[in-house]
Amino acid sequence: MKIENLHPEALTLDRKNPRFGLHVAEDEHAALKILFEKANLKELWDSIAERGYESFEPLVATREDGKLVVLEGNRRLAAVKFLLSPELATSEMARRRIPHIDEQKLSSCRIIPVTIVENRAEAAGYIGFKHVNGPTRWSSLAKAKFGVDFFEAFAGNMDPQQKMLSLTKQLGDSRGLIIRLLVAYKIVIQSLELGIFDKLEVDSEKIEFSHLYTLINNPESRSFIGLSRAPLSESMIINHPIPASHHEKLTELMGFLYGERSVIKSQGTDRPRLQRVLASEDGLRELRATGDLLTAEAVAGIVSEDWLKNLAKISGLVQKSATDVTLVIDELSEEDIEQAESFLKRIDRQLKQIRSAFPDT
Secondary structure (H helix, E strand, O other): OEEEEEOHHHEEEOOOOHHHOOOOOOOHHHHHHHHHHHOOHHHHHHHHHHHOOOOOOOEEEEEEOOEEEEEEOHHHHHHHHHHHOHHHOOOHHHHHOOOOOOHHHHHOOOOEEEEEEOOHHHHHHHHHHHHHHOOOOOOHHHHHHHHHHHHHHOOOOOOHHHHHHHHHHHHOOOHHHHHHHHHHHHHHHHHHHOOHHHHHOOOHHHOOHHHHHHHOOOHHHHHHOOOOOOOOOHHHOOOOOOOHHHHHHHHHHHHHHHOOOOOOOOHHHHHHHHHHHHOOHHHHHHHHHHOOHHHHHHHHOOOHHHHHHHHHHHHHHHHHHHHHHHHHHHHOOHHHHHHHHHHHHHHHHHHHHHHHOOOOO
16 A cells, blocks of 8 residues: 555546445546536535645545546545546536636645555445545445445455455444345345336435335345345345346335335334235235225234234333332322222233233143
């Protein structure tokens, strides 16, 4: 790893930049266009106009196909390229947005420090820290794209578990979360290639990615689109993870999540409801017929796992009340005691009702 001082013309933007979301820029001009439109270059132009180019943090680049490709600092490089060559902007209107700055400040952009690394994997740790858990965070979709590229960049002689261990250390996230992100990203790419987003008339760049990567943590939801009910693992981070037999189900799921009639209005409440519906044929029929998630959930009925969780919560509350009773008993009025006894009688009746549903043992 070494630092060189280079002219921006010697550097190439990364066409695989995670900021580009689901797509790869076709060439340098396409990458510049995306960054011009999406990367808030004005913030950097204002800084350069005031203080000049600040070189305390070098760009990070590696050699690929005879070019020096910038892996970290693409936004800064694009800002400098436009200042030095405004004609790179694709229209007169776009060029008017590029500020004219004095020659002294502009000259600070002509030679910039660049750290040269051997390959993408060598740079991944720093990039991951900065944009995944550091000061300038990417979206969850960009994070997933970075994670997939990082995971697939390792040497072939490293097994998937070793790759994941290295990735978790670099990104500082749990194995479970990273696997969900990467599998969900592969599903989104497959949906894009199958034309599902076009069919649904959905802009794939604007989807709420968290809906999908949270939902696939549920075994029944995975089963709905043909994935194993077994816990997610590194072996599922593959191209085209959804089998052909479940492409229609995948289209249907993407419609539920992102289509014009999306049923997800609130991630915290509607996503668990959809999971319960996906596990029920009756609930699914109702959702397909009406598009009403609440009604479909009611038809689906309660799931045993949810019932047990509710029972566990009740047990915890009763335990706390039993522990605290000696602390409050002397402070209770006669009316409070009568109310408490009424509650206890109701609890006894409800417990008998629950026990009566169980077979004799």
